[in-house]
Amino acid sequence: MTHLVSRKQSLTDWQRVQLAQLEYHDWHLGEDILLPDGQLIGEVIKVIWMADGFRATVIRSAAYPQIIVLFRGSSGVRKGDPTTWTNEWLRVNLPIGNAIINQVPDVPQELWTASKEFNHLLASYPxxxxxxxxxxxxxxxxxxxxxxxxxxxxxSAAYLYEGPNLYWLLDAKQRQTTTLLRCQIFNYIDPLDVVALGYIDMEHTIGLLRVIDSMMTSPINQHMWGGYQFDKQQNLLLENDFWQNRRAQIDQRLITAVQKLNQNNDEWER
Structure with missing residues (x-):
């Protein structure tokens, strides 16, 4: 049998990106998950699709006592349906962006559903x-x-790509949990992707931040891993001086400017 995902993470960076991209496929129970290079990952044992828009695919490895969960991202303008705008953008993405910029703990329902469903999976497969x-x-x-x-x-590990920094929405207990998991979470962002906002230093993040040494492409393609570059061993090329990068400075200025604007509005309302 083909070697599967192990606790030592036998997959390369390129293979992990390919696996993450499969979250957008409409999987069915019993289907085998295969990477483009033919590597078998496992079998679909559950497909989660909740009324508030939360979607995930649950995979069981055939060779190891492991569960892989693919959290589905936004369908976007290319593959969206009539619920895309309401479920994913108006209810989640736009409020999250506003909450991060203003640093207020305004959490959409879908995120609570994701937490509930994930903890249910953990309890179901002890x-x-x-x-x-x-x-x-x-x-x-x-x-x-x-x-x-x-x-x-x-x-064992979490591999996250092109999401905004949710750290600013967490309370003290939640931040404590992410601190315990810091070395298990690998958080990849492309500094040219406008969606991945809110990263202003290395400390106030969820997991270990990995900044891609990316090439510029079109905005949608940039968000969909289009700027990612790999070496011959399929390792991701990373940027070492992100905090000198203008993108980090822009994120900080944006957050500061919006907070100042809101403060001035509050003073006017008084």
Whole structure:
């Protein structure tokens, strides 16, 4: 049998990105999950699709006592349906962006659903360790689910891509949980992707921040891993001087400017 995902994470960076991209596929129970290079990941054992828009695919490894959860991201303008705008943008993405900029704990219902469903999975498979993957909205839901995780000792690793920094929305208890999981969470962002906002330093983040040494492409393609670059060993190319990058400075100035504007509005209302 083809070697599957192990606790030592046998997948390369490129393979993990390919696996995360499969979160956008409409999977069915019993289907095998295969990477483009033919590597078998496992079998779909549950497909979650909730009324508030939360979606995830649950995979069981055939060779190891492990569960892989693919948190689905936003369908977007290319593959969206009539619920995309209401469920994903108006109810979640736009409020999250506003909450991060204003640094107020305004959490949409879908994130609480993600936490509840993830903890239910953990309780349903007590002998299993878990791997999480999420992109964009999938990263948002995965970050919040990890912050509310009831069994942090059973998280092997989480690979998150192009999500905004949810740290600013967490309370003290949730931040404590993400601190416990810090070395299990790998949070990848492309500094040219406008969706991945709110990262202003290395400390106020969920997990270990990994900044991509990206190439510029079109805005939608940039968000969909289009700027990612790999070496011959399929390792992601990372940027070492992100905090000198103008994007980090722009995020800080944006947050500061909006907070000042809101403060001035409050003073006028008085």
């Amino acid at each position: 002998q299993m360790t878990f791997f999480l993957y999420g992109h964009s909205l999938g990263s948002i839901n995965a970050q919040f689910a990890l912050a509310n995780c009831h069994y942090p000792e059973r998280i």
